[in-house]
Amino acid sequence: MAGPKYPGFDTLALHAGQSPDPATGARAVPIYQTTSYVFRDAAHAASLFNMERAGHVYSRISNPTVAVLEERVAALEGGAGAIATASGQAALHLAIATLMDAGSHIVASAALYGGSHNLLGYTLKRFGIETTFVSPRNLEEFRKAIKPNTRLLFGETLGNPGLDVLDIPAVSAIAHAAGLPLLVDATFTTPYLMKPFELGADLLYHSATKFLGGHGVAIGGVLVDAGRFDWEKSGKFPQLTAPYPGFHNMDFEEESGTRAFLLRARREGLRDFGACMAPMTAFQILQGIETLHLRMPRHVESTRKIVAFLSSKSSVEKILYPEIPAHPDHALAKRLLPRGCGAVFSFDLKGGREAGRRFIESLRVFSHLANVGDAKSLVIHPASTTHYRMSDQDLKAAGIGPGTVRLSIGLEDPEDLIQDLDRALAVASKPK
């Protein structure tokens, strides 16, 4: 007898987490634009507060529209559940704040989005959480950096901006051998290109602002838990395995097993830090997710055409895209990213900083701004924008040069994009 089958990715992208609205029959996800929910009676109210019944109390903690997004992303990632947050940065902060206290330590890849680097390297340090940054390509550095107070290993599926491919199977094995979870930022890959949980990651998050939304109209984040890390067995997380006076003396793991992390993240993290997602934002991001499986192949296909074009230009010194055989992670990318390496990549122009400036200012279709993963093509100069707070040494460690330009390839006609780049390259390479 043939075994049962799960719904496919494309079907889940359209349907997971939502049935037609029981009150109205609305097919689209309704925007439940409300702060709070009427209790049936006093006993019902008490039961909701004491977690004896499921439901919504206050939209900072949960909201029906936001819950559809959470469930849909969890379904696409193969997770146990998810929490939507005000931004991708809020998702990263929520994960860390749920798992550790002052005195804890993180081992992180050095190839991170500048905002994440700031949070780990400077801001959290003020609150007593230290981070050791390591090369994502040097597994031994991850292993050696683990200390008795380490509570998390962290990296990006595709590092920003050099597209270092995180060897999730190997890094997660190092983490698990030390009784630690691996958290990954999966923003650049989306669940369409990679399923980090299938490779060994325990937690992941997205800046949903990017490809999940895809339209550039909403800021949001989603934190997803695979539900498979055994906090009790690890013995390093009293936050989840000991009675917590801050929430009815609850032992989250005893109470809810696979749901322990998300339970504390929602009931404490959203309650106290409050970085929740608005229902309108959830609705907008859901509109993007409904076409994720159609957009991502087009993003990748156009990116490949543009990478091929740039490879043919003598004014381009180096292209950092893992599908190019010269990229240090080419073989790893073929193994972990068979559907493609996304639509964000960097290249170095000959002529350094000045050539970079002239190139960017000559583009007409590409928009010069600080974002990626939009349906519209985008360009930025990391050394002067997203990574400007980093020292030259840190920049070099992250693979960024003075002439590095980052592109995010959108859904326009790729021939128009190539024509735009060709014109700008010609301007950039003209003698002054």
Place this chain on the structure above:
Amino acid sequence: MQLQINGRSAFAYTAAHEIDPAQRTIVFVHGAGLDHSWWGLQSRYFGYHGFNVLAVDLPAHGRSEGPPLASVGEMTDWVFAWSEKLKIEKISLVGHSMGSLVALEFAARHPQLAEKIVLIGTAYPMKVSEAFLDAARRNDPSAYDMETIWGHAPQVPFSGNPNPGMWMYGDTLARLSRLAPGVLHADLAACNAYAEGFESAAKLKCPALFILGGRDMMTPPRSAQDLINRIEKSRCVQIASSGHSLMAEAPDATLDALIGFFAD
């Protein structure tokens, strides 16, 4: 609460309360491959509303030490050991799927102890397909897929979870992925081999409540009917929209049925 039973560590969730001899006691028994946390909302409710609650982890499940028990009879003896250790004089049992067979068998073997029983998502006989048994015997991941997909109503992937933000399939798979090899097969084989259902039903002295899911693919309501007919003091609540995982798919309706049954 952690106890030693038969020389091995055994766990039961008590909703953070001590056992109070003055209160009635409900033992919750989970289904194949699962654990106490599957009763989260319902066990917590009763623990905070005047009942002693023991949501047990059967051996090799959740926080209880293995190996798994090989038959419904052994599971029943193991639950009985809890009542002896804690010197509890009257017990009600709420069992889901495999756990419902334990509840039935317990009430038949210990009529002086059993106050009420609830059988949720049950069937008799509880036959398991050879394909499912074989996959579980081989510890093949497809066994977890079968339990996950058949264990929920067909519409579950296309509808919202009453518990905000949780993906029911993923949560079930996460739980099953923590099992030691052989545990799911031991559970399924125990269900498949249980043959004392009608005999035990005839011995029942206490009231029994059946809570069944109208869209249950594992234990459809019709497969419980013969058992229901043989229990004199039985009533049945059918939750039309729910599949086999009634506590998760229809947590309020399941809880309301339990509250009504234990009100008198």
